[in-house]
Amino acid sequence: xxxxxxxxxxxxxxxxxxxxxxxxxxxxxxxxxxxxxxxxxxxxxxxxxxxxxxxxxxxxxxxxxxxxxxxxxxxxxxxxxxxxxxxxxxxxxxxxxxxxxxxxxxxxxxxxxxxxxxxxxxxxxxxxxxxxxxxxxxxxxxxxxxxxxxxxxxxxxxxxxxxxxxxxxxxxxxxxxxxxxxxxxxxxxxxxxxxxxxxxxxxxxxxxxxxxxxx
Amino acid sequence: xxxxxxxxxxxxxxxxxxxxxxxxxxxxxxxxxxxxxxxxxxxxxxxxxxxxxxxxxxxxxxxxxxxxxxxxxxxxxxxxxxxxxxxxxxxxxxxxxxxxxxxxxxxxxxxxxxxxxxxxxxxxxxxxxxxxxxxxxxxxxxxxxxxxxxxxxxxxxxxxxxxxxxxxxxxxxxxxxxxxxxxxxxxxxxxxxxxxxxxxxxxxxxxxxxxxxxxxxxxxxxxxxxxxxxxxxxxxxxxxxxxxxxxxxxxxxxxxxxxxxxxxxxxxxxxxxxxxxxxxxxxxxxxxxxxxxxxxxxxxxxxxxxx
Numbered sequence: 001x002x003x004x005x006x007x008x009x010x011x012x013x014x015x016x017x018x019x020x021x022x023x024x025x026x027x028x029x030x031x032x033x034x035x036x037x038x039x040x041x042x043x044x045x046x047x048x049x050x051x052x053x054x055x056x057x058x059x060x061x062x063x064x065x066x067x068x069x070x071x072x073x074x075x076x077x078x079x080x081x082x083x084x085x086x087x088x089x090x091x092x093x094x095x096x097x098x099x100x101x102x103x104x105x106x107x108x109x110x111x112x113x114x115x116x117x118x119x120x121x122x123x124x125x126x127x128x129x130x131x132x133x134x135x136x137x138x139x140x141x142x143x144x145x146x147x148x149x150x151x152x153x154x155x156x157x158x159x160x161x162x163x164x165x166x167x168x169x170x171x172x173x174x175x176x177x178x179x180x181x182x183x184x185x186x187x188x189x190x191x192x193x194x195x196x197x198x199x200x201x202x203x204x205x206x207x208x209x210x211x212x213x214x215x
Numbered sequence: 216x217x218x219x220x221x222x223x224x225x226x227x228x229x230x231x232x233x234x235x236x237x238x239x240x241x242x243x244x245x246x247x248x249x250x251x252x253x254x255x256x257x258x259x260x261x262x263x264x265x266x267x268x269x270x271x272x273x274x275x276x277x278x279x280x281x282x283x284x285x286x287x288x289x290x291x292x293x294x295x296x297x298x299x300x301x302x303x304x305x306x307x308x309x310x311x312x313x314x315x316x317x318x319x320x321x322x323x324x325x326x327x328x329x330x331x332x333x334x335x336x337x338x339x340x341x342x343x344x345x346x347x348x349x350x351x352x353x354x355x356x357x358x359x360x361x362x363x364x365x366x367x368x369x370x371x372x373x374x375x376x377x378x379x380x381x382x383x384x385x386x387x388x389x390x391x392x393x394x395x396x397x398x399x400x401x402x403x404x405x406x407x408x409x410x411x412x413x414x415x416x417x418x419x420x421x422x423x424x425x426x427x428x429x430x431x432x433x434x435x436x437x438x439x440x441x442x443x444x445x446x447x448x449x450x451x452x453x454x455x456x457x458x459x460x461x462x463x464x465x466x467x468x469x470x471x472x473x474x475x476x477x478x479x480x481x482x483x484x485x486x487x488x489x490x491x492x493x494x495x496x497x498x499x500x501x502x503x504x505x506x507x508x509x510x511x512x513x514x515x516x517x518x519x520x521x522x
Contacts, residue, residue, distance in 0.1 A: 007365045010402045012481045013506045016356035021406045083407050084420030155404040157424040
């Protein structure tokens with residue numbers, strides 16, 4: 001078929017494009033993913049016992065701040081990565097800030113009381129770390145799906161990069177959901193195991209990206 | 216916000232044939248221009264040196280050495296190529312290398328949206344300016360502007376793909392297939408263009424993506440590409456369009472009878488949307504949606520076909 005015919009065809013499908021359309025899609029995907037994974041958390045493991053107590057709420061809030069700051073740092077570069085022409089202006093530097101802050105605070109705490117480190121890293125039970133990793137990844141799955149949908153509405157030209165950022169943001173949301181269930185209350189635990197879980201999600205995302213995002 | 220600030224002609228650029236990443240780091244020399252004292256020149260050079268050069272997409276391969284850099288408008292500089300290029304960087308001849316500083320900084324008050332196009336006035340290549348104006352109008356729903364835009368894009372992309380595919384031993388028919396695929400991609404993804412962003416990098420990021428995707432699908436590789444081919448390029452964009460191997464209408468039938476019928480009415484028989492709506496007993500918006508979805512499905516289908 002002649003290319004001119006194609007051009008004529010395309011011309012017939014010219015709907016005005018709203019400004020900020022793509023950003024809206026991404027924000028919607030993040031919101032939907034967040035709600036979905038929160039409901040999933042309630043339906044499966046549920047919030048920790050006695051979460052209403054001030055002490056527990058304080059820890060939930062602290063973990064949420066960490067997890068959501070990862071989401072907040074990861075979303076803008078994710079958005080840039082799905083806009084052709086901006087995909088090379090994506091920077092990792094801001095994204096690692098939450099992780100670095102958490103690690104820095106952990107180090108400060110550990111320097112204060114070196115012996116407490118193993119206890120802090122161990123968490124509430126001996127399998128806490130494993131539970132943390134697996135549940136964060138598990139709760140990241142739904143937001144990941146929503147993000148993949150949104151990314152496919154955009155035009156990712158560096159698929160591995162977009163996949164990695166999607167994994168990072170989804171990991172942050174998974175960590176936020178798990179924060180309600182987690183009973184290991186120490187900052188080193190959050191820095192190491194939450195951080196590792198999010199990194200794991202990022203790596204998985206980078207692996208899946210090229211396969212799932214091609215267009 | 217990064218405004219398109221200047222086109223620099225680069226004399227000392229090594230273009231590596233690796234295209235996995237669309238930026239190249241390169242040493243750049245800006246000749247000492249008459250009429251400017253050294254300090255100013257140096258500040259330009261330093262600024263240039265720090266930037267990662269976004270390849271003015273693969274345009275530059277096809278047409279000479281025009282590179283786009285982003286920067287604040289007040290620091291914009293326009294340099295003239297040492298070697299004459301097919302893609303003239305200034306309307307006048309390039310006899311005397313010169314750098315002009317746009318001290319007025321007209322775009323410094325640029326805000327979201329249109330204001331950025333003001334800052335382009337003096338510094339930006341006319342092609343970029345025209346295409347961007349057309350694109351902005353298209354996004355607002357101007358069909359005539361869109362038609363003009365597609366025509367011009369087609370000419371550029373045809374040259375680009377023929378060139379690229381010739382380098383790895385494919386003929387113009389495949390290039391035409393790829394061109395059509397790219398046009399459909401540009402169409403269905405035009406919501407990813409931000410009106411504040413320069414247009415040509417957007418366009419060529421998509422074009423390049425489609426090219427690399429083609430390489431992956433066909434298992435071709437740039438390793439087959441001889442090094443010297445990066446330099447010797449003849450763009451033959453004026454060659455008449457040739458038929459692509461893919462029959463789009465046949466593909467369309469595969470996707471949805473309704474969509475192909477509606478498009479047939481609107482495009483081939485020249486009905487208006489409302490007439491087609493009556494004929495198909497659909498609402499006008501349903502006709503529009505049908506066309507839209509049909510084209511999206513077509514974009515997927517054509518990609519499979521080209522594999």
